[in-house]
Amino acid sequence: MKPSVQNRTNLDPAARHFALWGLARLGIDVVEEQDRFIARFPPRYGGVFNRENRVTFAFEPVDFSHEPVESLAPASAAFRWLVDELYRRHLVREAVPFDQPNGVAHLAQLLFPAYGIEDGNVQLAGCTLEDRLIFRFDYGPCGGENAPVEQAAFVDVTGCEVNDEARQLLGLDRLRDSTMPRRLRGKELARMIRLADIAAANEGRSAAGESGMAAGGKADLLSATGIWCKHAQGKLRFRIGHAMAELPFSGWARTLVPPPFVCRESGITTYELAVTDDGRIVAAEAVGTCAVSGQRVVNHELRRCAATGLEVLAELTALCPLSGETVLRSSLVRCEDCGQEVSPRVVIDGRCEACRRAKHG
DSSP states (O other): OOOEEOSOOOOOHHHHHHHHHHHHHTTOEEEEETTEEEEEOOGGGOOTBTTBSEEEEESSOEEOSSSOOEEOSTTSHHHHHHHHHHHHTTSEEEEEETTOOOSHHHHHHHHGGGOEETTOEEEEEEEEEEEEEEEEEEEOOOOSTTOOOOEEEEEETTSOBOOHHHHHHHTTTSEEEOSSOOOOOHHHHHHHHHHHHHHHHHTTOOOOOHHHHHTTOOOOEEEEEEEEEEEEEEEEEEEETTEEEEEEEEEEGGGOOOOOEEOTTTOOEESEEEEOTTSOEEEGGGEEEOTTTOOEEEGGGEEEOTTTOOEEEGGGEEEOTTTOOEEEGGGOEEOTTTOOEEOGGGEETTEEHHHHHHHHO
16 A cells, blocks of 8 residues: 655755665665665664664654554664764764864964064954864775775865865875764765765766665765865954954865065065054054154155265255255255355355356356
8 A cells, every 4th residue: 555645844865865875885675665665674773763773764754554664764773873883883984184273373373473573562353163064975986885985076065076185285094983973864874875976977886876775785985084284264353562463264174374564655575573662463564764853654654864974854854946956954054145054065155056057157
């Protein structure tokens, strides 16, 4: 008699896909009969479901009057058993890159030494470490749990392939088990199996089709690993006295490179910072000192006196009306004839160049 189906839940087909793949990888034969699946458990499982080696599963609510039916929907106890067993046998696992920084303190050790701060310090401000998931799928010939792996594929959660360069940078070929596995949830596992199909199609493998898995594990997907890669984002805060400047950073924690400081005042890109007397944190290479006042300012705010060669604040200088040279006001000389204040470089015997020309004109 055909079973009646009640209250269909519109189960994500990928969740069903994952469950059938998992059963096949555990060596459990599954045969589909209408809206139910008959699973035959090997003796090593000892009849985990009511001590029965033959168990009927369904992914939707069904009514079988003649035999008990175990639900294999993602929220069911049977689904949780399946996930736990896959984790236990490392057919599904969670891992992290072996040498990945795992805390903010590690980021500080990576970033801080790059900067030279004159009489100041650097701190982390608002730094976060976000775990982002990348999947590794191992493929090979079918042959039970211990089938040899022939090829691995890496994809991110959008289904995009992680290329060889990124794999090396992120350390995806050298992993260790996560010390705090999250146990991927039903939706994440469903997404994982969809991505496995995408990866298989991209590489020209036979996709892990549901019918093949139900028929005894013909799929070539051997195992799946969720790799948690840490992505860092935050700001570096530089302090010198009462002055402060911030520098944002973002990137994978394992490959994070200290960003250079771009000085707004000079445009210089640098890792050496200093402060002006008016409280601006700037590139150390851009700081100059007025030879007269001793004030520390940005270099472009200084002028070279044509008469003395001194670098001084622009406000302390004037333009010679005859030569157009920049000269310290205190170095200007008054012409004895016309009374103009001019550069000493255009004065001879107390008379400016203009007055000398007029006298001999």
